[in-house]
Amino acid sequence: MDLAAFRKGLDDWLAEHDRDLAPEHEGLGTLDERVAQLAKVKRRCFDAGWMRWGWPERVGGLGGSPILRAYLGEALTARDIVEPDVYSMTEVLAPTMIDFAATELAAEVVPRLLRGDEIWCQGFSEPGTGSNLASLACRATRTDGGWRVTGQKVWTSYAQYASHCVLLTRTGTQESAHHGITALFVDMDSAGITVRPLRTMHGSDEFSEVFFDDVAVPFERTLGEVDQGWAVAMDLLPYERSTSLWHRCAYLQRRLERLLAIVPHGVLGAAEVGDAAQRLIALRARSRATQYRLAGGEQLGPETSIDKMLLSTAEQAVMDLAARGLSPEVLIGDDAPSERWRAEYLYSRAASIYGGTTEIQRNIIARRLLDLGDDR
Secondary structure (H helix, E strand, C coil): CCHHHHHHHHHHHHHHCHHHHCCCCCCCCCHHHHHHHHHHHHHHHHHCCHHHECCCHHHCCCECCHHHHHHHHHHHHHCCCCCHHHHCHHHHHHHHHHHHCCHHHHHHHHHHHHHCCCCEEEECCCCCCCCCHHHCCCEEEEECCEEEEEEEECCCCCCCCCCEEEEEEECCCHHHCCCCEEEEEEECCCCCEEEEEECCCCCCCCEEEEEEEEEEECHHHEECCCCEHHHHHHHHHHHHCCHHHHHHHHHHHHHHHHHHHHCCCCCCCHHHHHHHHHHHHHHHHHHHHHHHHHHCCCCCCCCHHHHHHHHHHHHHHHHHHHHHHHCCHHHHCCCHHHHHHHHHHHHHHHHHCCCCCHHHHHHHHHHHHCCCCCCC
């Protein structure tokens, strides 16, 4: 199916089922409500075929260009049917599972993720390591019966809802840095796993600490080659900074339009509105090019750090505009719309941190794209 036909069919279907797909909660809703809404929408989109386009047939997809699933995410987030953060985890984790998991495992689990029967989480960050992913210490030890995992992860999104975790572990020596890391696909209901949600300043328990105490993981749940998990990480991170950003850009565009519709004329200056709009346009143009590179079969890499930096500045520009245009409602209002704008403003403060800090992205761009300095 080509993009024009897909877009027409999907838009007609969404219009027909608009009432059924709409969230039952008011405003942003609780995290539980947003997760339940995601499961409902993904299930209905999967059963109608829309969620299956753009994914390989070997994992339950219908084939076709990845551009199709990019438009699906855009359509759902721009219409406020789902929130981009929780929806985009599929785009972050499923492609790497397809690339690195055993064929039988990917065929078994990916359809459940696409249909919304499961949520997965990403176990990368650890306490004390900051953005230095190569210094991770969570260790997997080989035994006769499989791996035994001990360690801790932090800032693990949606871990309390997750059925599985794409987990990076240390299997070699700490001195070997990038070598000696192995990726595993871990069942979150395994004995020895403890999840402790973390309350953020915008009032959500989106992140968690996850503790692994001698957790058993079968050898067949290894992703890629033993001690070569850095390749898995480098495959996954560009997805975190590509299609998922396209969804968030569509969402931010909708929020900017809503903001300008409700702020009284003259409250916001033309220059500051223009600055936010220009940043969104730049992000959308860059992200569109990334989607077409992905659709063309190109390997994504360090250049997606540019996409991430554009997203950070655009999101904060839009929400800074909201804080000025809607103050004091954003600060002290207690109705659902005010609470939503306030939560979004507070969340935007993390845009320069999540998915890789701005400082790290600048280093990647300087060293790996511009050849400035040592890339060790």
